[in-house]
Amino acid sequence: MITINGVTKAFGAKTLFENVSVQFTPQRRYGLTGPNGAGKSTFMKILQGDEDPNRGSVSVPKKIGILRQDQFRYNDVRIIDTVLMGNKTLWAALEERDKLYAEENLTDEMGLRLGELEGIIADENGYVAEQEAAELLQGIGIEESQHTELMNVLPNDLKFRVLLAQALFGGPEALLLDEPTNYLDLQSIHWLEETLINYSGTLVVISHDRHFLNSVCTHIADIDYETIIIYTGNYDDMVSAKTQSRGKIESENRDKQKKIAQLQEFVARFGAGTRSSQTQSRVKEIKRLEPTELKKSNIQRPYIRFEQKRPSGREVMVVKGISKSYPQNDGTTLKVIDDFSMTVTRGEKIGIIGNNGLGKTTLLQMFVGQLAPDGGTIETGHEATTGYFPQDYKQGIAPGMTAFAWLQSFSKEEGVEILRGLLGKMLFGGDSALKQTDTLSGGEAARLIMAKLMLEQNNVLVLDEPTNHLDLEAVSALAQALEKYQGTAIVVSHDRDLISQVATRIIALTDEGIADFAGTYEEYLDALKTDKPIARPKKIAATR
Incomplete structure (x- = not known):
């Protein structure tokens, strides 16, 4: 059991949570949720003993598994x-x-x-x-x-997986996992879900993967309103209960305000008259009806909307027989893409899925011209303009600049107001727009890239793992933006909800090759179960 007693944590004038007392009990799996900046990682560090609260105490079991983020610490092990x-x-x-x-x-x-x-x-x-x-x-x-x-x-992504195995090893009484699905492919996420569902200790997990939280969690500990409230059920259950609870209080407050106004009118009319006893009674009633204080929520939702200056031609991209290989340390050559062809038409939303190491990023890099195929051709269609969100997006943001100056470097004729407006939509309001690019968090850097894509107004978007480091509100905003986008989108993601909500065509990279399926993610999964026709992949093997 993990016991939190009277814990307060603040940084300067900003209070993350105040006088919090909660218990995390065995055989329960808690998702720790809240928007970026609400204090999830800080609270997790307090549980891990890596950071002290301003006030209060924390009691944790002796045997605890912690997912560490220091991938380089064990390089020589x-x-x-x-x-x-x-x-x-x-x-x-x-x-x-x-x-x-x-x-x-x-x-x-x-x-x-x-x-x-x-x-x-x-x-x-x-x-x-x-x-x-x-x-x-x-x-x-x-x-x-x-x-x-x-x-x-x-590579770094596999080092992270080893640290995840380290946290799970040895039968810990409690598990503290911060974004465990980062760097995991769909197969590994399925395995982790099964492992955690069968775990009998106390689990506290932070994740931006809504599907993962819904599959694994029995309870949600939500950080908001400067406190932590535990809800029974998974993430969707929490959202529903939280909305209903706040809606009920807001409705009750409106009724109270209406009643108070009526009572105050009576007091104003008869306060000094013959009905003094009735007046005093109503004054007491006004005090009793004091509305419930509702603290402001920490939730901030970015506004993402992708426009296109002009539509592309009908054929956005024609891929003919492309191949790509990489030399291996043992002298062999690993062919990751072999004789692959596809035609992308205007308005398609293509989800690219598959385990890590099978060539998803390689495929996108060839699509946008960052990598040349060993063989075959890629032809860009008439009037097609491409915006790219790379997986290592932070490396694409120049250091030593403010967020505003970096975005302005991509501006042609847009004025300060338009750029400030875009940054504000992506939660860089006021002085936040003057943040140094070197100091941006993963989520902030991702939102800055999104602002650039919104500014450019391309008619083709190529996105490689865009949800990494985004909070759940931003992931939801991105999914809605891609749904409404009139252009063409090609998205690599391990976020099943995003692919399910957006994709109208699935490209699945497997150990046997690449399968091309015309339909949604659910239809693709159904086809796999029922052996419905899919453009079946060819076997790919390492060649010398």
């Missing part, structure tokens, strides 16, 4: 050992035991200590620990052949 380190007691015992066994002359005292250590290792299931760690790694897509390699051989 074997991958499987990084996972084993998730059980600190076991890892300390294993290290001490190995040092003692390395001694040439064991003393009696050392022998006794070895016996104690073997007991600790047995209590912590240490003799099957490597097998359990290997199963976790395989579940999140780390091949067995890599388990004994050093962490520094992995």
